[in-house]
Amino acid sequence: MFEEQPQPEIDALIKANPEFKQLYQRHQVLDKKVMDAELGVLPIDDLTLGQMKREKLAAKDRLVRLYDAQH
Helix, strand or coil: CCCCCCHHHHHHHHHHCHHHHHHHHHHHHHHHHHHHHHHCCCCCCHHHHHHHHHHHHHHHHHHHHHHHHHC
């Protein structure tokens, strides 16, 4: 996520905005869990996987809005 933005900008926002930091970290955790579930490494049911994907997307949407508001 935010691969196209300069990492120093993302790092500065993480340090300056606690909400951004929390959402960024949560998104990272969910991204790993979703990937593991899709690879079959993390055995979870489809309903839980769907909920994780929705939460991940909501976190990403909020992160993008926070990022855009700073630029």
